[in-house]
Amino acid sequence: MFLSKIFNRTKAPTSFSSYVSPISTSGEVVTVENSTNLGIVYACINVKASAIAKLPLQVFVKTKDGRTRDHAHRISYLLETRPNPHMSPYMFKFVMMVHRETYGAAFIRMKFNRKGLVESLHLMYPSSVSIIEDIEGKVFYVETMNDNTQQVYSEDEVIFIPAFTTDGYNIKSPITVARETIGIIRSQEKFLGSYYQNGTLARGVIKVPTTLNKEAKEKVREEFQKMNAGMQNASKVAVLDEGFDYQNITIPLGDSEFIASQNFSLRQICRIYGIPPHMVGDLERSTFNNIEQMSMDFVLNTLQPICVSIEEEMDYKIFNKQEQQKGYYVKFNLTSALRADSKSRAEYMQLMIRNGLLTTNEGRKLEDLEPIKDGDRLLISQDLTHLDNLENLQSSKGGE
Known part of the structure; x- marks a missing residue:
């Protein structure tokens, strides 16, 4: 090749x-x-x-x-x-x-x-x-x-x-x-x-009172299947001749x-x-x-x-x-x-916007919403500040 x-x-x-x-x-x-x-x-x-x-x-x-x-x-x-x-x-x-x-x-x-x-x-x-x-x-x-x-x-x-x-x-x-x-x-x-x-x-076994040859066995099996098998016979009652006995051997x-x-x-x-x-x-x-x-x-x-x-x-x-x-x-x-459920998404979005990680319009975009005026500015809560600013504030208070 x-x-x-x-x-x-x-x-x-x-x-x-x-x-x-x-x-x-x-x-x-x-x-x-x-x-x-x-x-x-x-x-x-x-x-x-x-x-x-x-x-x-x-x-x-x-x-x-x-x-x-x-x-x-x-x-x-x-x-x-x-x-x-x-x-x-x-x-x-x-x-x-x-x-x-x-x-x-x-x-x-x-x-x-x-x-x-x-x-x-x-x-x-x-x-x-x-x-x-x-x-x-x-x-x-x-x-x-x-x-x-x-x-x-x-x-x-x-x-x-x-x-x-x-x-x-x-x-x-x-x-x-x-x-x-x-x-x-x-x-x-x-x-x-x-x-x-x-x-x-x-699947099961049919017991008969006498010994049958091969052809007779096939005939009994064929007739039994014809009268009792198939969905058209699903709700019908099976009738056996005298001496015949049917035993189920299949797991239900x-x-x-x-x-x-x-x-x-x-x-x-x-x-x-x-x-x-x-x-x-x-x-x-x-x-x-x-x-x-x-x-x-x-x-x-x-x-x-x-x-x-x-x-x-x-x-x-x-x-x-x-x-x-x-x-x-x-x-x-x-x-x-x-995306989680609506409650979890709302809590997540509130944290991201309030902490200045997302703008309002960025959050709206994630929810497939149209942008709004002045929505591209980062927002932050007034009670948040840098750690060094807090230290300076404490120092200034101590000097008063």
Whole structure:
């Protein structure tokens, strides 16, 4: 193969099947495609992807006084208006996160203009991308197209956002980690489907008073299924001939161990994805107080690390050297995600404005309110002063 003569080894094929056998110990085949058809997996990925997608990703530049937001920068247009002709910023970030949470990594190809500046951002489908190291130790991204041709991109052309990696390149998909749990849930759902398909007729044994040959046994089983199985017979009374006896040998669905097993499997998926159970509709152990705390933990311990990893990768690759030297960087705005209830926000805003940390208009902006006249001046309570002023005041009183 042509590429094998150029490159030394493959560091990270992103196909799910390349990591581990897709067959779980429960016998279920687990793939990215059928895993996202599972309600709890779909819900966890949707919650996480939506949470990142709704956060504004903005461009800033460092100044002597701190920083200022650059609305006119070309990267600001890509991140806040249109990353490419086919996607809105929300959709771009959402699909990026879906790739990260299913295949274990997101790959963003940067398209450059003639001046060498980034003019658009395009998502690469993870299963078609391999990370390759050449004989000189340089890293390249090889994308297999629909016509089986291959495009090779340098490390500077692709923004790489892994979910979990052991060395910076070899990635592990959350689906891989959750494979056994997903297999169990799929088996449980098939069991339930079969249960209701049979009209809640459980698996059992029919005892007959005489010995039957193979054909007679099949006939009895067939007739019994025909008269008692299926939803159309769910509420009907079964009538057995004299001498026949039916014994149920299936664990009832109301059994506490079966229900506990289902709940454990669902919560295990939530743990793997870092999603508080109440965010996917599991309110069994939730209270008003701990829901607020868990929601805050979700932002700080699940979303913020993802934001930092995206910011750092973009800062290094999306700006050229001159822009990096000038202090350009991107930053997710987590203010909306960290908002507490209205009472807590009001108390926080009062403290920030009364202590001169925010102007009235800055506080109104955080609440999406229009600015007011004279609202750009800092306010401070009259009972506050510098410590040295207080010492001078005490000294002057002592000298009187």
